[in-house]
Amino acid sequence: MIIIIILYFLFTVIYEWTxxxxxxxxxxxxWVVFCLMGISFSYCIVTVVFKHMPxxxxxxxxxxxxxxxxxxxxxx
Amino acid sequence: xxxxxxxxxQLLLFLILYFYSTLIGFAAGHLIHLSQYDSxxxxxISGLVVWVYAYFTIKLANRRPNExxxxxxxxxxxxxxxxxxxxxxxxxxxxxxxxxxxxxxxFIVQTYLSETxxxxxxxxxxxxxxxxxxxxxxxxFRTAQGLxxxxxxxxxxxxxxxxxxxxxxxxxxxITNHSGHGIFTGSYTVxxxxxxxxxxxxxxxYLTQKSKTLKSVSWAxxxxxxLITVNLVFLLLLFGPNLTNHLTYPMLxxxxxxxxxxxxENLDPFLISIWSTTVYLKISIMFYLSVLILAQIFxxxxxxxxxxxxxxxxxxxxxxxxxxxxxxxxxYTKSWATYAYFVEGIPIVYLLMDTLKRFIKKRSAxxxxxx
Amino acid sequence: MGIFSKPKKQQDSKxxxxxxxxxLGENFDVRMKWFKDTFQKSDDITFHELTANQTRCGIVFxxxxxxxxxxxxxxxxxxxxxxxxxxxxxxxxxxxDLKSISTMCASILTDIREATDLVLDGKxxxxxxxxxxxxxxxxxxxxxxxxxxxxxxxxxxxxREAFVEDIHTNxxxxxxxxxxxxxxxxxxxxGKYTKTKVMIGYIEGLxxxxxxxxxxxxxxxxxxxxxxxxxxxxxxIDNFPLSPFPQSQKTERPDVAAAxxxxxxxxxxxxxxxxxxxxxxxxxxxxxxxEDYYQRYFLSSFIRLLRYAYLVVSLLFPSFYIAIxxxxxxxxxxxxxxxxxxxxxxxPFPGLVxxxxxxxxxEGLREAGIRTPKAIGQAIGILGALVIGQSAVQAGIVSAPxxxxxxxxxxASFIIPAYDFAFTIRLLRFPIMILAGSFGIFGxxxxxxxxxxxxxxxxxxxxxxxxxxxxxxxxxLKDVFIRAPWWLxxxxxxxxxSSDSNRLTIKKSISEGDED
Numbered sequence: 021m022i023i024i025i026i027l028y029f030l031f032t033v034i035y036e037w038t039x040x041x042x043x044x045x046x047x048x049x050x051w052v053v054f055c056l057m058g059i060s061f062s063y064c065i066v067t068v069v070f071k072h073m074p075x076x077x078x079x080x081x082x083x084x085x086x087x088x089x090x091x092x093x094x095x096x
Numbered sequence: 097x098x099x100x101x102x103x104x105x106q107l108l109l110f111l112i113l114y115f116y117s118t119l120i121g122f123a124a125g126h127l128i129h130l131s132q133y134d135s136x137x138x139x140x141i142s143g144l145v146v147w148v149y150a151y152f153t154i155k156l157a158n159r160r161p162n163e164x165x166x167x168x169x170x171x172x173x174x175x176x177x178x179x180x181x182x183x184x185x186x187x188x189x190x191x192x193x194x195x196x197x198x199x200x201x202x203f204i205v206q207t208y209l210s211e212t213x214x215x216x217x218x219x220x221x222x223x224x225x226x227x228x229x230x231x232x233x234x235x236x237f238r239t240a241q242g243l244x245x246x247x248x249x250x251x252x253x254x255x256x257x258x259x260x261x262x263x264x265x266x267x268x269x270x271i272t273n274h275s276g277h278g279i280f281t282g283s284y285t286v287x288x289x290x291x292x293x294x295x296x297x298x299x300x301x302y303l304t305q306k307s308k309t310l311k312s313v314s315w316a317x318x319x320x321x322x323l324i325t326v327n328l329v330f331l332l333l334l335f336g337p338n339l340t341n342h343l344t345y346p347m348l349x350x351x352x353x354x355x356x357x358x359x360x361e362n363l364d365p366f367l368i369s370i371w372s373t374t375v376y377l378k379i380s381i382m383f384y385l386s387v388l389i390l391a392q393i394f395x396x397x398x399x400x401x402x403x404x405x406x407x408x409x410x411x412x413x414x415x416x417x418x419x420x421x422x423x424x425x426x427x428y429t430k431s432w433a434t435y436a437y438f439v440e441g442i443p444i445v446y447l448l449m450d451t452l453k454r455f456i457k458k459r460s461a462x463x464x465x466x467x
Numbered sequence: 468m469g470i471f472s473k474p475k476k477q478q479d480s481k482x483x484x485x486x487x488x489x490x491l492g493e494n495f496d497v498r499m500k501w502f503k504d505t506f507q508k509s510d511d512i513t514f515h516e517l518t519a520n521q522t523r524c525g526i527v528f529x530x531x532x533x534x535x536x537x538x539x540x541x542x543x544x545x546x547x548x549x550x551x552x553x554x555x556x557x558x559x560x561x562x563x564d565l566k567s568i569s570t571m572c573a574s575i576l577t578d579i580r581e582a583t584d585l586v587l588d589g590k591x592x593x594x595x596x597x598x599x600x601x602x603x604x605x606x607x608x609x610x611x612x613x614x615x616x617x618x619x620x621x622x623x624x625x626x627r628e629a630f631v632e633d634i635h636t637n638x639x640x641x642x643x644x645x646x647x648x649x650x651x652x653x654x655x656x657x658g659k660y661t662k663t664k665v666m667i668g669y670i671e672g673l674x675x676x677x678x679x680x681x682x683x684x685x686x687x688x689x690x691x692x693x694x695x696x697x698x699x700x701x702x703x704i705d706n707f708p709l710s711p712f713p714q715s716q717k718t719e720r721p722d723v724a725a726a727x728x729x730x731x732x733x734x735x736x737x738x739x740x741x742x743x744x745x746x747x748x749x750x751x752x753x754x755x756x757x758e759d760y761y762q763r764y765f766l767s768s769f770i771r772l773l774r775y776a777y778l779v780v781s782l783l784f785p786s787f788y789i790a791i792x793x794x795x796x797x798x799x800x801x802x803x804x805x806x807x808x809x810x811x812x813x814x815p816f817p818g819l820v821x822x823x824x825x826x827x828x829x830e831g832l833r834e835a836g837i838r839t840p841k842a843i844g845q846a847i848g849i850l851g852a853l854v855i856g857q858s859a860v861q862a863g864i865v866s867a868p869x870x871x872x873x874x875x876x877x878x879a880s881f882i883i884p885a886y887d888f889a890f891t892i893r894l895l896r897f898p899i900m901i902l903a904g905s906f907g908i909f910g911x912x913x914x915x916x917x918x919x920x921x922x923x924x925x926x927x928x929x930x931x932x933x934x935x936x937x938x939x940x941x942x943x944l945k946d947v948f949i950r951a952p953w954w955l956x957x958x959x960x961x962x963x964x965s966s967d968s969n970r971l972t973i974k975k976s977i978s979e980g981d982e983d
Contacts, residue, residue, distance in 0.1 A: 021215070025408070029256050032404040041270045042400060049401070057405035067416040075417045076191055077427045084431040084438070091434070092281050105939060121808060204909050210905065220906065224916055231924045238923045238937040239916075365795045369912040376916060 025064045032057065101234045102302045104312045111293065111316035113247060114381070117374035119289050119349055120327055122199045126429055128332065129341040131242040131282030133273040135328050138282035143321045144347065145283070146290040146430055149440070150313045152436060156447040157300035157309075165443075166295050166392035172450045179393060186389040188439050190406065193382035194413035197221060198462030200375050201317075201414065202421050207348060218411045224376065226407030229384040229398050234426065236380055245375050250370040255326060257354045259425070260334040270329075283343065285429075297443050298385050344421070347371075383410055480877050483576035488578040495523050498579060502527050502592075505583050510868035512586065519546045520556045523596035527582075534587035539607045541569050542593075555707040563590060563600045584662065588678060611636065620720050629719045634664050634738035640721040641668060645728060649673075655686055657700070657737075661693035664699070664738040668724075671704035673731040673959070678928055681734050695742050697737040704746075707925055711894055714927040716745040716752055723757050729970075747928035747963060749935075751947045754778065754887035759950045769951035775880055775948065781879035782892050782918075785826060786911050788872050788902035789818045794907030794965065813863040819904030821865050825873040826896065828855050834875070850976060934962040 036053055067073065119127075131138045162170045164239075169178040209217065228236055250456065280399065305307060331346050332456045334353065340346045351364040387406050391399035418424045491498050499514065506512040515526040524546070528538075545551050545568065552558035561567045565576055576582060577599050582592050589607030594600075617629040630637045638652055649671045657665050665686060670678055685704040694700060698719065705714045716929060718724055719742050724734050727745045735744040745752075753775050759767040761839075792799050792807065799807070808821035814821060826901065832851040839847055856874075857866045876896070883889035902910030935943035943960045945951035959970045 024219075028408060029405070032408075035404065036401045043397075045397065049396055053398060053401040053405075056390070056402055060405040060409040060412075064412040067412045073416060076187075077195075077417050077423075080435045081427055081431045084434040088431055088434040092284060093339070114936065208907055208909060217906070220902075220913055224913055227917070228920050231920060234921055235924045238931070238933070239920055240973065241939055242933065242937040244921065288555075326845065332653075363798070364910040365790075365798055369908045372909070373916060385701050 021068050022065060025068065029057065029061050030063075049079070102237045102299070104303070104305050104308045106237040106241050107303060107309070108312040108316050108319075109244040109352065110237050110377070111313065111380075112320040113240055113374045113377055114292070115246060115316070115320035116247070116289060116323055117371075117378045118196055118199070119324055120285075122202050122347070122373060123201070123285075123289060123428075124331060125340060125343060126348045126425075127282055128284060128328070128337050128346070130285060132275065132337040133269045133332060134275060134279045134282060135332070136260050136270065136325055137274075138279055138286055139321050139325055139328065140455070142286040143291055145287050146293060147314060149287075149291055149294070149315055150293050150317070151310065153297050153448055154300075154310050156443055156450065157297050158306065159450060161306050162301050164301055164392055166389055169446065172446050173451065182393050185442075185460065186386050186393065187438075189382045189386035190410055192415065193225070193379045193386065193408045194229050194417060196375060196379050196382065197225075197410065198414040198417050198424060200372070201364065201378070202424065203345060203348075204372075206421070207345065207368075215415055221376065221379070222411035222414075225380045225410070226350050226403045227381050228376075228380045229387055229407070230403040232400075233299060233384060233388075236377070236384060240377050243377070244387040247370055247374060250367050251323065251327070254351060254367055257331060258330055258334065258350060262330060263336075263352050264333065266333050266336060270332075285433045288433050288440060290321075290434065291440045292436050293317075294440050294443055295381060295385055298389065308337065312329075312452065327433060355463055383407065386410075430456070487580075489580045490577055491579050493597055493599045494596070495525065498594055499525050500585070501579055502586075506586075512880050514553065517547065520549070520552050520555055522558060525594050526591060527586055527594075527845065528591040529586055532607055532609055533591055534606045537608075538591055538606050541606075542591075545569075546593075549555065559595065559598050559600075563598060564596075564601060568602075568604075570604050570606065572605050574605075575600050577601065584960050588973070589661070597700055598889070609633070614640070617719055618660060620718065620723070620757060620884065622756070622758040625757050626720075626722050628721060630721060630724075630741040630743065632739050632741055634666060634736050637721070637736055637743065638666060638668070641725055641728070641734070644725040645670070645775060650728065653683070655683070657686065657689055657691065658694045659690070662696065663694040663872065665694070665738040668728060668734040668736065670731065673729065675963075678733060678747065680733070681928060686735070694737060695748060696734065696737060697721055697740045697742055697941075700735065700737060703745055706927060708779050708919065710925055711891045712750070712922065712925060712932070713753070713885070714748060714932075715927070716748045716765045716885065717742045717887065718745060726757075726760070730960055746929040747926075748932075749927070749930060749962070750922060751890075751936075753885035754883060755939060755946075755950075756884040764950050764952040768951075771950055772948065774884075777882040778892065779877040781876055781883065781889070782896060783899065783911065784916075785822045785872055785896060786914070788868070789822055789900060790903040790907045790911050792818045807866075807868050809867045810868055814866045815864075817899060817904070818869075820898055821869050823897075824874070824905075824948050825855075825869050826900070827864055827877075829873050829877050849862050864975070930962055935960070 033054070036057070039055065040050060127135055127138070157165070166182050169182065172178070173181070197218055201217045204217050205212060205214055228239070296309070296313070300306070300309075327347070327350075331350055333338050334350055335343070335346060343349050348364060348368065351367050354363050354367075383406070387399045387402050390406070391402055396402075418427060470620055485724060491501055499516070503514060506527075508515075511530050513526075513528055513530045517524050517526070526543075546558075546562070550562055566575070576585075579601075582594075582601050582603065585603045586592055589605070589609065589718055591604040591606055591810055593602040611633040614628050614631055616627045620629075628640065630640065635638050642650065643878065647670070651669055651671055652961075653667045655665045655667065667679070667686070682704070682804045689700065689703045691699065701713075701715050701717075702708065707714065716727070718727075724745065726824070728734055733746045735746065737743070741922055754771065756770075759771060762770075769881065792811065796804055796808075811818075816824070822890065826978060832855070834843060835847050856870055860867045860870055880889045881895050883892065895914075899911060899914035899918075902914040904910070922932050923937055931938060934940065935947060940962060942958065942964055945956050945962065953971065957971050
């Protein structure tokens, strides 16, 4: 699984690099693009390694579930 | 940047598909569970509310028709708050796309590809979404335009063939069975669904003939709801509220009822794959907006270099999102609606703030004039 | 006027090629030496020296490309005869100033490099001692193929003639169909070595200005050794070089070329190719055949719908079969399912592999059928039908349904009129088959969406590939899925041409007369 992710990101890095190079983008663009790519990459790896991480759903549920219950009344 | 690219016609067709996609596929069971035979009333009430909501969002967008929300928002709210809100939006859209993707993955894996892992389905669809998003919004809307007729034909033929299976004696219940609470809870969950129309705020600069937007949106709401209503009524007539409520994917079961002259036993993979394209469109637009907003926050020239890396994150998010369908459903039924109100409410806050600021400005200008 | 227009055009092409000019003055020997040096070791060039009116006179030409008999009769005889001119001065005056020789389009030039080019183009160059001007006489005679019948795009009711290799013949055929001064033919020269003539034809007023300049600009950008066919240019001027879809239409029929000119499109003729390029193109144009416009519209519309159906078959049928047999057997009726399952019972391969073997075998057969000499062609047919069809089924290597599927797909792909487009569809079948083999109908859908978004994104010279359906132009739909009768297609298709002005009006009296 991790190998697939690494391969995918390797492909993406090469692809975006040539793309940005062809378009003569600023250095800042490179930074932004590859930083975001790094974040995304680490997130992917993390999800594979730690299977049971709290997800954004849990957060939303934590915040909004009581509210919705109050508004709608208890729905089974 | 060339902006005006989407014709009103394209917007109309796209929005119909946009409403139709997930509401029919994933939410129909829950809606019928909540409001039984009142679902039709619920739909039209929600439509009305959403129309009012759309009116205000378009009003906000029309204030600065050729600028992107991400760019002009900082004139309304302080810079940092705005950037935070936009970051939240980007994540929220990413989350929505991942959520729909997850629903779809579960659906496909459960019904057809029981031996295929979730990640394979998610990965491959994610790739397609990434490519679509990379090609840009013009492609997306043109795709919708072409697909619309296909989907319309599929849905209509579905309705025609299913017609003879229906139990028409149930129709009385549409008039007799009502429950105020059911209508309220039903509307409460359906409004944010249709309320996803607020994506207009973000894509407004891309539209041509902006003055006609409200008209297209109104038509889209009417036609979209009409389409959904027909399907819901058929569901109710076919299965009744209780059975529908217990089926995970009632639409699928309905499609499976079709038999054409004893030759084609089962059309469902075919019709479902056509319906899938609408889901794909929905994921794509959500994902595209997420990427677009992110690119605009960082003031990049275009969104393209971000698509592939964010697509990976989206797929990962969809897989990591929840342990199983049960948790997903619980999230969806218990808290999603309120969260969506929160997300969709933000543009209204912006509109209020903007109006307030203008009002103050006008007043101070007047004062200056007087003094 | 022909006399003046010709050299002017050649100057245009010169400037496009940016070759520096060489002037060698009035000396005879210097120029003769230049020619002899340039054409060193080229024994097919004739250098001839003679004296006319006490003036040394050199003649250079390509032996096999010139009608010598005519040259002797029409030109040489007069120059040499003492009656033609009494003095050198008169000779020059008559020949070079007045051009009183009995050949058309003789041109006068001083640039010796241009003269060498003209020799290679089949002209006869005459130059004289004492005058820097040279005379180029076009007495080119080249063997060309006679205009024959169409080989690939056959029709039942339409004209039969087809383009040939010679560019002038081809243009004549177009001119004979469109007799309007608005039909323009602009000449360019491409190829460092081949110096191939390329003609860009369009109708002024119907064709968008930007399109013409864009086409010219893209062709002029090409710096290539040689152009031996229109496909050389085609690949260089494509918007999306990586796309498998053809982005220009090819035809061998003058009527198709003329019709596309009338729609406001551009036709690019290349010398030596019987197949000009038509630009821009939409996907639907590949599914139209010339026949559609010669038959009655009911028939044409039916055939066109049939083509769309077979397009889908050609693209998806094997994948559909794979998806159903491996993932969704519940879709087909039980009796059919049983017979399919029974025939697949002793096949050792999974459906995907089976389909791949058969498809590749079929593609091989098809290719072999085109390339083999006619005498062996029959043997190939027998081999294909017997060995691959029957024996493979009997031996239990492939199942009978698969043979049916593959042959039906094969037939379907030949129904598409445009060969290159049909080939694209055939190629795209393979990735979809893999997707269908691994994900069932879901994979099929993914494949379709991928192709669809690619096609939606394509455009050929600014015209979206799927117009007029995406973006939608309802008025232009009359000639897409069906072929509306001529009296309904009153306006030109607006997505290519410059204006959607009227192209047809039927006077009231005539239509009333019809009704009586």
